[in-house]
Amino acid sequence: MTTPIALVTETPAEHPFAQFVRILGKGKRGARSLTREEARQAMGMLLDEKVEEAQLGAFLMLLRHKEESPEELAGFTEALRERLHAPALQVDIDWPTYAGKKRHLPWYLLAAKCLANNGIRIFMHGGGAHTAGRLYTEQLLGLLDIPLCRDWQATGAALDAKGLAFMPLVDWAPQLQRMIDLRNTLGLRSPIHSLARILNPLSASCGLQSIFHPGYQVVHRDASGLLGDRAIVIKGDGGEIEVNPDSPSHLYGTDGGQSWDEEWPMLSAQRHVKPATLEPQHLLAFWRGESQDSYGQMALISTMALALRGLGEDRDSAFAKAQTFWANRSL
Template sequence: MNTKKNLYQDFEHPFAQYVRILGKGKTGARSLTYQEAYDAFSMILKGEVLDVQLGAFLMLLRVKEESVDELAGFVQATRDQLKFKALQVDLDWSSYAGKRKHYPWFLLAALTLAQQGYNVVMHGAAGHTINRLYTEQVLEYLGYPICQTDLDVERELTKRHFAYLPLAAISPVLSELIGLRNVMGLRSPIHTLARLINPFNANATLQAIFHPAYRSSHQQAALKLGYLNSAVIKGEGGEFERNPDAKTLICGIKNGELYEHELPKLTAERSPVEEELDLATFKAVWEGKQQHAYGEIAITETMSIALYTMGVCDCFETAMQQAKEFWQTRHQTAKLG
């Protein structure tokens, strides 16, 4: 990114207008329109802004919280700069939070669906928040490759029906920006928009959020982006994983129509957190060599939401039955690596 300091002493930098819109005081500031958001983020992705402008822009958005138009504009600007091969993908699964208290059970839900022949692409970023276990680390432990190109994704979908693509392979700029989490001390809109990229135009998308207020903005932005089937939940640890210890409100899109559906709390008391996230235990559960009461509820419940979102099942009850069947028989075909 351009860091020259004195070039714009005599005339205004083209990006300054977007910082001014967001930061012009309590009465003068406003949200960006969709087109303004699209244009501003296009400049960011092309490296046409100064570092000081970028920091101000991201933090002003963070304080204000991005609007639906802003979020959709940012995501569309990102999607329009992608040059990936067209692939048949059933489910786009974003994974950007990492886990701290519980194992990443959502990952076993995704791998189980892949075993059944559904093409699942998962994308995420590792290491931007301290003391969390990220999907990329877990997949490497299980023997799954980390894709770097669309050809890698195509190969893995053909071989396993599952592929993981890091954000750095989707957009090096976004990867650099999401890494500023420990520099700024705050999450930025990058953490939100990355979840919505859907790089291969999958038929269905899944996103999880940390804060309940973001459910609706994700849902509305997905609709504005033209996504026909989508689900947003407040997932355990910020990942798309059903938490059995709490009610789960799904803000979704089904065949282009918005809906909300609440799933009930499933446990009488809050489940204990893991003393340590030992991946040997996680792998043993996947292979059917060990059981985990909390984990297996989280897996099947998460899988049922995915099945409903993909349109495999027309109601959550049927989806739950299907998920349990898939999980109970997965050890017959489970192959790692």
């Protein structure tokens, strides 16, 4: 005799996170962006690991398809900052480095070193070497004597000793790193890769951001404005915070919610030839004055000027001070 199968008579309760997936994915007419508060709540659940795997993937890809709004980025950032519990470390520049370089060497690292040697405290953070064929900050820390810090205590000590510290995202926001690492599973970069640039976890005086794709620069500037942060967003070379001397640069700035824009002309009379290979040792030789590089010189001086502009210098004084810093660096 066959035992009858019991019928389910109660409707399963909806998962609390389902509402946020529905908001983003309800079709062309029904879908909308999250409000700032909804974004804060949604990211809070993601960070607290209160979502299902299917929900995480769906949420990230729906956001990617729609493209993030300033309000969403601001809400996501607020959720992270609420949970971070970072110490009160004095930092001048927040320097996210997540893209890697493939056309030119990462001259921005020499710019950061030189600024740090002149009393400007810089916190760098990155998300690992995630794409083949690119050269990442994490791979050059030892060569360039940039401290790798795995906790906040080490970060504070490095800032005091050298004015420069690098801390991997996985050590202060492991949930975000996990989302970034889903790229090879989902087939696309998620919005978290972009979000990491705006977080400014130690409340630095100025956050520098490089956003490569056109249109996103304004979104990031506006999100930083909503947060009341001081920030400058550029389309940096290869997606890193590095001014390309072969092209004009547009600076998208915000200070306490007040937006500003500034155009910097190209520095080179003609475009430089891309090197056949990227040799990291060339950076060290250039720092020591043992080799020359026209592109590198222009890139690092203008990148230093960008940071100084973020700290309140006007363009002319920023470039003059950057030139002086570089000329007087310790070899």
